[in-house]
Amino acid sequence: MADYQVVFKPYDKSIRVPAGTNLLRAAMEAGVHINASCGGSGSCGKCRVVITEGSVEGGLSARLRDDEIAQGYRLACQATVVGDVTVTVPLESTVDASILDKRAAPRHTARVKAFDFESIKEQGFFVPPVEKIFVDLPAPTAADHEPDLTRLINALRQQHDEHRLSPDLPFMRKLPDTLRRNDFKSTVTVLRPVRDGRSNRLVNIEAGDTRGRLFALAVDIGTTTVFGQVVDLHTGEAVAQHGDFNGQIRFGEDVITRITLAEKPGGLEQLNQAVLDTTNKVIARILAQAKVDPEEIPTVTIAGNTTMTQLLLKINPRYIRHSPYVPAATLYPPVRARTIGLEINDHARALVFPQVSSYVGGDIVAGVMGSGMYRSAET
Incomplete structure (x- = not known):
């Protein structure tokens, strides 16, 4: 042809x-x-x-x-x-996608910075689920030939009182070479469990002391636009941000039209790929702007309405449209970002904001928390 x-x-x-x-x-x-x-x-x-x-x-x-x-x-x-x-x-x-970057102009960014960041931390709403820990390990010898992982976990227990540690496979693949790259002085990234009683996950390891660089991604999946930020987890400030029109627009501007398409053969796959393509482009751009290596990202936090969330996760939203209008779920467990199609790295986790109902989504929950509305007597 x-x-x-x-x-x-x-x-x-x-x-x-x-x-x-x-x-x-x-x-x-x-x-x-x-x-x-x-x-x-x-x-x-x-x-x-x-x-x-x-x-x-x-x-x-x-x-x-x-x-x-x-x-x-x-x-x-x-x-x-x-x-x-x-x-x-x-x-x-x-x-025109260029108008979206006006959201990143100083006059708009100032609204974000106007939030009382210290108050948010005091209220317990800014608790990054990840932490970087520097360890200085004794190098193995003929008389001390413990496996690398055992050596590392013992050092984390002794030097930092860290317990219930479990490594990810991508972590294990990087472990041997990374330890030896800087004389067994390394920084590990620990992902804290969402629920008590679960293990702390060892998700990444870097040579040397990299504790000063701790970043994460925040992404808003909207019906019309996808907007992302690289956030410095030490300060809470966005160091880069960019938006683009949700590629699903070509299938319809409203959620009902898209749900209707999702009910047709192949429709869910088309909608899922469209939003993934847009989200991955936004992520690649903001990481480049911030000069942050994708390997440095341990988490991406995602907020969207209930339909957009299910389409991103490739869960058919058909029943949101039909009585009694029930979503697949309102709470989602952390998953590997790559599992849902996000091109960041092998270890990053995707954390999805909870929804309330079919038409009260994670975007609203995130807005209520971020704006401080929950502290108002009127609400």
């Missing part, structure tokens, strides 16, 4: 796609966001584009006037690529 080049103006973005590719999908793959609130059914008429060079097949609609059709207007969701083509996306048809 032949491939053709599609150029999108005024962005000067281009992509080669096979013949027969839907024009709206080609735009999304090229990183051009076009309004399609009906999910590509052709009923909303918002994905209007102008064919300025070449031609497409289809794209005509009763939602286009005769004079618009004569000018080259087509609906992107109803058009397919049949040759090289240049497409102009009118302003009214586009969603």
Whole structure:
């Protein structure tokens, strides 16, 4: 099957796609966001584009006037690529991701910094689930040939009174070489259990003393946007932040449309991959901005409404839409970020904010906690 080049103006973005590719999908793959609130059914008429060079097949609609059709207007969701083509996306048809970074401008960041961070810590709502511990181990000798893990755990008990320690497999893979990289002086990252009685997990090890660098990710999965921050866990401040439009937009702007798609064969997989693609791009960008190595990230905390949370976790939200409107769960255990498709590292854990009900999600819970509303007598 032949491939053709599609150029999108005024962005000067281009992509080669096979013949027969839907024009709206080609735009999304090229990183051009076009309004399609009906999910590509052709009923909303918002994905209007102008064919300025070449031609497409289809794209005509009763939602286009005769004079618009004569000018080259087509609906992107109803058009397919049949040759090289240049497409102009009118302003009214586009969603511009650059406006999202205005949320990261100083005047907006100031609202975050205005929170009483010390008060939040005193109330017990800023307790990072991870800690870095520096250990200086005696090197093995012919007379002292304990295994590396035994040597490390003994040192953690003796030097720091750490007990109930269990290593992750990715940790074990790094252990031997890392210990020897800096004369057995290393920093381990310990993940504290969510519930009492469970083991403290050894999730990462770094050569030397890296206690001064302790970062985590915070991600808001919204219906329209995905916004992320790299947070310094020593200060609570965001050292980098960025947002982008949720890739699910091309399937519909509201949660009901997306739930409807999730009920169709292959729909859940499409929606899950779309939000993962967006989230991974946001994470990669903020880590680069902050100059933080992905290996330094032990946790990513995620807040989203109930439907967005289930779509991220690839749990079908169909029953949220049907009476009696029951979600799959309101509490989720910590899981490896890579297990749910987040491309950070092998050891990072994803911590998902709890929900209250089908339509009161983790985004609201996070907002109530972060804003301090819970301290108000009026609420």
